[in-house]
Amino acid sequence: MSDHDTTRDPARADRLLTPQDVAHDYLEVRGLRVSFGGFVAVDGIDLTVVQGDLRFLIGPNGAGKTTVVDAITGLTPATGSVRFGGTELIGRKVHQVVRAGVGRTFQTASVIEGLTVVQNLDIAAGARRPVHRLLRPRRSVEVVEEAMETVGLAAERDRPAGELAHGQKQWLEIGMLLVQDARLLLLDEPVAGMSQAEREQTGELLRTVGRRRTVVVVEHDMQFLRSFADSVTVLHQGSVLSEGTVAEVQADPRVIEVYLGAPAGTRGA
Numbered sequence: 456m457s458d459h460d461t462t463r464d465p466a467r468a469d470r471l472l473t474p475q476d477v478a479h480d481y482l483e484v485r486g487l488r489v490s491f492g493g494f495v496a497v498d499g500i501d502l503t504v505v506q507g508d509l510r511f512l513i514g515p516n517g518a519g520k521t522t523v524v525d526a527i528t529g530l531t532p533a534t535g536s537v538r539f540g541g542t543e544l545i546g547r548k549v550h551q552v553v554r555a556g557v558g559r560t561f562q563t564a565s566v567i568e569g570l571t572v573v574q575n576l577d578i579a580a581g582a583r584r585p586v587h588r589l590l591r592p593r594r595s596v597e598v599v600e601e602a603m604e605t606v607g608l609a610a611e612r613d614r615p616a617g618e619l620a621h622g623q624k625q626w627l628e629i630g631m632l633l634v635q636d637a638r639l640l641l642l643d644e645p646v647a648g649m650s651q652a653e654r655e656q657t658g659e660l661l662r663t664v665g666r667r668r669t670v671v672v673v674e675h676d677m678q679f680l681r682s683f684a685d686s687v688t689v690l691h692q693g694s695v696l697s698e699g700t701v702a703e704v705q706a707d708p709r710v711i712e713v714y715l716g717a718p719a720g721t722r723g724a
């Protein structure tokens with residue numbers, strides 16, 4: 456764990472889930488296809504991600520990374536199959552995908568700036584709570600407290616989210632996914648704009664969270680990827696170009712040609 460990481464309690468992240476929650480969890484994408492008008496943005500992608508394998512999704516600008524996340528989460532119509540926890544997600548509405556245990560963050564944090572950390576988490580906890588659990592606030596309080604510890608924001612609980620540092624807002628968003636019982640987390644450029652110290656803390660947080668959840672990280676930051684990725688999928692022009700460990704992918708001539716060898720600006724770094 457990083458030197459900066461004094462407030463997190465990894466055991467708490469695990470206590471948010473029961474063994475039954477995670478028994479069948481893995482993401483299985485088959486033949487995923489998305490087209491906008493006549494333009495095919497995602498062209499028949501296969502992707503399998505298991506719990507405990509911190510997967511990074513990389514590729515040049517326009518490769519289709521965000522569109523894949525949009526398709527999995529129901530924001531963009533798609534064909535093919537996306538299964539998580541035994542549930543088919545294609546054709547489901549956004550709120551149904553959330554109920555199936557899938558959560559995402561966006562490139563720009565979407566916390567409610569005028570509300571405090573704890574209020575943001577409370578709202579997120581309520582969003583997915585089934586009606587029969589609305590009458591059980593104590594469990595919700597516990598879940599919120601545990602999530603706050605996990606993401607290292609317990610000391611900031613009563614601060615308005617708008618006053619948080621950039622990195623802290625991203626951690627709050629991840630906390631909001633934890634209280635929603637998200638078991639598949641899809642994170643779009645979580646360390647963009649962060650300081651080095653914040654990146655390290657975020658990496659450690661993702662490791663902790665990813666131990667018992669399925670986590671996919673869309674990221675351009677190669678240093679961050681080298682430090683924290685367990686495995687990598689490289690997209691190019693809507694298809695999977697390469698997949699493997701960081702070392703395997705970095706040594707793949709096709710990846711060097713279209714991505715790693717490209718000027719940093721075209722990688723969106």
Ligand SMILES: Nc1ncnc2c1ncn2[C@@H]1O[C@H](COP(=O)(O)OP(=O)(O)OP(=O)(O)O)[C@@H](O)[C@H]1O
Pocket residue numbers: 491494496514515516517518519520521522523723
């Ligand atoms: N709503 C849309 N309508 C039309 N084309 C779109 C739409 N959304 C994305 N695209 C196109 O689909 C392709 C894939 O875009 P996407 O945003 O998924 O790429 P990306 O790999 O996430 O890129 P970046 O690294 O720049 O975020 C691009 O050519 C993009 O212009």
